Every structure is written in structure tokens, then in C-alpha cells.
Amino acid sequence: MGAWGFVSLAYGIVWGAILLYLIVLKRRYASAAAELAALRSAEVTSSDVER
Amino acid sequence: MALLRQTYLLLCKDLLLELRRRDSLLTMFFFGTLLLFVFHFSFDPAPDKVAEIAPALLWLAFLFTGTLGLAQLFQSERENHCLDALLLSPLDRGALFLAKTCFNLILMLIVEIVVMPLFWILFNLQTWNLLPQLFLVTLLGTIGFCVLGTIMSALTLRARARELLLPLVLFPLMIPVILATIRCMENVLRTGEFGDATPWLRLLLGFDVIFLTVGVLIFDWVIES
Amino acid sequence: MALAAIAVGLYWGLIVAPPDAYQGDVQRIMYLHIPTIVAAYLSFFLVFVGSCLYLWKKEKRDDILAYAAAEIGVLFTALVIVEGSIWGRPTWGVWWTWDARLTTTAILLLIFVGYLMLRSLIEDESRAASAAAVLGIIGALDIPLIHMSVYWWRTLHQPPSIFRPDKAPWENVAWPLLIPLTINIAAFLILLFYLLSLRYRLGEMREEIKARRLDRGG
Numbered sequence: 377m378g379a380w381g382f383v384s385l386a387y388g389i390v391w392g393a394i395l396l397y398l399i400v401l402k403r404r405y406a407s408a409a410a411e412l413a414a415l416r417s418a419e420v421t422s423s424d425v426e427r
Numbered sequence: 428m429a430l431l432r433q434t435y436l437l438l439c440k441d442l443l444l445e446l447r448r449r450d451s452l453l454t455m456f457f458f459g460t461l462l463l464f465v466f467h468f469s470f471d472p473a474p475d476k477v478a479e480i481a482p483a484l485l486w487l488a489f490l491f492t493g494t495l496g497l498a499q500l501f502q503s504e505r506e507n508h509c510l511d512a513l514l515l516s517p518l519d520r521g522a523l524f525l526a527k528t529c530f531n532l533i534l535m536l537i538v539e540i541v542v543m544p545l546f547w548i549l550f551n552l553q554t555w556n557l558l559p560q561l562f563l564v565t566l567l568g569t570i571g572f573c574v575l576g577t578i579m580s581a582l583t584l585r586a587r588a589r590e591l592l593l594p595l596v597l598f599p600l601m602i603p604v605i606l607a608t609i610r611c612m613e614n615v616l617r618t619g620e621f622g623d624a625t626p627w628l629r630l631l632l633g634f635d636v637i638f639l640t641v642g643v644l645i646f647d648w649v650i651e652s
Numbered sequence: 653m654a655l656a657a658i659a660v661g662l663y664w665g666l667i668v669a670p671p672d673a674y675q676g677d678v679q680r681i682m683y684l685h686i687p688t689i690v691a692a693y694l695s696f697f698l699v700f701v702g703s704c705l706y707l708w709k710k711e712k713r714d715d716i717l718a719y720a721a722a723e724i725g726v727l728f729t730a731l732v733i734v735e736g737s738i739w740g741r742p743t744w745g746v747w748w749t750w751d752a753r754l755t756t757t758a759i760l761l762l763i764f765v766g767y768l769m770l771r772s773l774i775e776d777e778s779r780a781a782s783a784a785a786v787l788g789i790i791g792a793l794d795i796p797l798i799h800m801s802v803y804w805w806r807t808l809h810q811p812p813s814i815f816r817p818d819k820a821p822w823e824n825v826a827w828p829l830l831i832p833l834t835i836n837i838a839a840f841l842i843l844l845f846y847l848l849s850l851r852y853r854l855g856e857m858r859e860e861i862k863a864r865r866l867d868r869g870g
Contacts, residue, residue, distance in 0.1 A: 382741065386684055386738040389738070390735060393727065393730075393731055394731075397727055398850075405854050408858060409857060411861055415864040418868070578790065582770070582786055583770065583783075585774055592769060596767075598762075603797040606805050610804075638793075641789075641790065649783070
């Protein structure tokens with residue numbers, strides 16, 4: 377492997393890993409946000425019922 | 428001082444329990460000896476090479492034996508909810524830490540005092556005169572091990588896969604101690620005196636003092652978890 | 653703002669790569685390596701701070717910070733090791749060497765992987781938080797000792813097959829290289845804070861979810 381090969385390997389792995397983590401984070405974020413929204417709206421409706 | 432008195436009381440309790448049943452002590456001793464045998468078969472060292480790897484093998488054996496002891500450390504407290512009772516009492520948590528550390532230390536020292544000469548016999552080493560110095564190094568290293576080990580043992584008390592987690596968190600933290608003890612021992616075996624290895628001794632001492640203090644201070648939070 | 657941070661990071665990284673590094677192109681990995689190290693160390697410093705604050709004040713947000721910083725710190729540290737390994741291959745001919753810095757970084761990684769495992773293996777959340785905080789503090793305190801002992805090991809005790817790469821090229825970084833280096837460090841720090849804020853908000857949301865679930869259940 378020439379020098380540029382190593383450089384691109386390094387850059388590739390690093391940015392790939394960071395991107396991967398970012399994607400995973402965003403997915404978890406989205407699902408957590410969805411769940412939170414569901415819980416919040418359920419709360420609103422139940423408190424409506426109480427009144 | 429109340430701290431020391433409490434430590435002493437707790438320590439006596441543990442020692443009495445151990446004296447009656449001796450299960451920890453015997454298991455540790457036999458395990459340590461077993462490891463020596465396994466190491467001898469695995470490495471099959473030529474007579475002139477033995478002195479080179481002896482410190483490492485010895486210390487590895489103690490490390491694994493000690494980990495066994497650590498897993499058992501809070502066993503008596505876990506049964507019968509003794510731990511909750513202890514925590515409800517106005518006991519200084521630092522005393523609990525010191526008592527447990529000393530207890531494990533005493534167990535390990537007893538095992539080491541027997542296993543080290545055994546090692547010398549099994550591996551046909553001639554340097555009997557160096558044992559006292561080597562034992563000093565072992566003592567300092569074992570103190571470091573017990574101090575950190577007690578903290579980790581308490582931390583992982585309620586974790587799943589505890590037997591696996593304990594070594595996993597403990598061993599990386601132990602690396603200064605491992606390096607220092609083995610290098611020191613190597614130097615002693617090679618030159619017959621501490622000499623160049625004195626910085627390692629100081630590191631060990633520093634390590635012990637630092638984490639002993641940290642342990643006493645931080646054990647409140649450790650035992651909460 | 654989020655996308656802007658990433659864009660800035662990538663852009664600077666690629667733009668400054670072209671300015672030539674006279675020690676051979678492999679030297680360019682440094683533009684990746686040093687910023688990653690800086691980001692990793694900063695993360696672990698945050699773990700230490702978060703752990704101390706959490707034990708002292710018991711506020712959830714410090715614990716969330718510590719957890720977030722640990723996760724990201726582990727990611728960056730693992731990357732540091734990979735980068736170091738890749739840099740090592742063409743420079744010294746081996747994929748791995750037990751030199752002081754690389755070894756200490758590997759140990760650092762092990763300690764904080766242990767931290768993450770401890771967190772995930774303890775069932776009770778508040779217990780997991782305090783336990784992890786203690787581990788975080790002890791780990792951070794141990795790092796200087798580990799660094800010292802590994803360094804002594806490598807300088808006082810020479811094994812027969814000596815291989816001592818002088819792994820401090822950045823101590824003599826020439827002026828023209830400093831600029832792209834600083835830019836890249838800045839870019840990585842922006843990236844770090846972006847990841848941290850994301851992960852932190854995730855942690856906050858998880859806390860709220862748990863709290864609401866408890867409310868509903870009770």
C-alpha cells in the first residue's frame with residue numbers, strides 16, 4: 377500500500393466510525409423522541425379525562 | 428480513634444468467621460498452588476530461564492488467587508442482609524473499607540507466605556536468601572491489590588455477571604502495581620538488591636497511600652451502590 | 653447548526669490535507685490523530701468532572717454528562733488506537749508496538765470500556781450511576797500512575813528485541829503544519845461537542861421517559 381493508501385484507510389475508518397455512531401445516535405434519538413411524544417400526549421389525554 | 432477501633436472490630440469479626448470455616452483461605456491456597464503447577468506445565472522453563480519469568484508467574488498466580496478472594500469478600504454481608512444492617516448503624520464507611528481491605532490482605536499474605544517458598548521448591552530456584560526482599564515487594568503490591576480490589580468488589584456487588592466484571596474493571600487499574608512489582612522482583616533476582624528498581628518501590632508506596640486514602644474517603648458512595 | 657458543524661469539520665479536514673507535509677504523505681494522518689487524541693482526553697476529563705459533581709450533588713444531569721462523555725470517549729480512544737496502528741505500519745513497519753503512548757491509550761480504553769460495562773450490568777439506575785461515578789474518579793486518578801509506570805517500563809527496562817520508535821513527531825511540528833493542525837483540532841472539538849450535545853439530550857430524554865413511565869405505572 378502506498379502512503380496515500382494508508383492515509384485514506386485512516387481517514388476512511390475514522391470518518392466511517394464517526395458517521396456510524398452519528399447514525400446510531402440519531403436513530404436512538406428519534407425513537408426516544410417518538411416515545412416521549414407518545415407518553416406526553418397520553419398524559420394530556422388522561423389528565424383531560426380526570427377533569 | 429473511632430475509625431481504627433471500628434475497623435478493628437469489623438476485622439476481628441471477619442477473621443473469626445474465617446477461622447471457623449476457613450473456606451476462603453483454603454480455596455485461595457489450593458488455587459494458588461494449582462496455578463503454580465499449571466504454569467510449570469505451560470511454560471516448562473529451562474533452569475536458566477526460570478529466574479527471568481519467575482516474578483511474572485508468581486505475581487500472576489497471586490493476582491488470580493486474590494481475585495478469587497475478592498469475589499468472596501462481601502459474601503458474609505450479602506447473606507442475611509447483614510450489609511443493610513451495617514449501613515443502618517452509625518458505622519463509618521471508611522472503617523468497613525479498611526476492615527475488608529485488611530481482611531483480604533491477611534488472607535492473601537498467608538497464602539503468599541506459603542506459596543512463595545513452594546514456588547522456589549517447585550521451580551528449583553536457588554536464591555533463597557532474596558526471599559525477604561521479594562516478600563517486601565509482594566507485600567506492597569498485595570496492599571495495592573487489596574485496596575483497589577475491595578473498592579471494585581463493593582462496586583460490582585449488585586451487578587450481573589459479577590465474577591466476570593470484577594476482573595474486567597480491576598485489572599487495567601492494577602497495571603501500575605503489576606508493572607512495579609514484577610520489575611522490582613526481576614531486579615532483585617538479577618542483582619540481589621533493589622538498586623535501580625527503587626523508583627518502582629516508591630511508585631508502589633505512592634499507589635498504596637493514594638488509593639488507601641481515596642478508598643476511605645469514597646467508600647460512602649461505593650457502598651451506596 | 654448540527655449539520656453545519658459536521659460540514660465545517662469535514663471541509664476543513666479535506667481542505668487542509670492538500671497542503672503538503674514534507675515528511676511524506678503518511679504524515680497527514682497526524683491531522684486526524686492529534687485532534688482525535690485531544691477530543692478523547694477532553695471526553696474523559698468530562699467523565700471525571702461529571703463523576704465528581706454527581707457524587708457531590710447527586711444531580712441527574714451530571715450523571716448523564718458522564719455517561720455521554722464516556723461513550724464518546726471510548727469511541728474516540730478506539731479511533732486513536734486504530735489511527736496510531738495505521739500510522740505505525742508504514743512508518744515503522746509494524747501494526748503494533750508497545751511504546752508508552754500507545755500502551756497507555758490502550759489501557760485507558762480498557763478502563764472506560766469497563767466503565768460502560770459496569771453501567772450496563774447494574775440493574776438499578778441510581779446504583780449504576782454512583783458506582784460508575786466512583787469508577788470514573790478512580791480511573792481518572794489512576795491514569796497518571798499508569799502513564800508513569802508504562803513510561804518507566806519502556807525507558808528503564810529495555811527488552812532484548814529493542815524497538816523504540818520515537819513517537820513524538822508533533823513535538824517538532826514545523827510552523828506551516830501548525831495551521832492545518834490547529835484547524836483540524838478545532839474541527840474535531842466542534843464535532844465532539846456536537847456529538848456530546850446529541851448524546852446528552854438522548855440521555856435527558858431517556859430519563860424523562862423513565863420518569864413518565866413510573867408515573868403512569870404508579
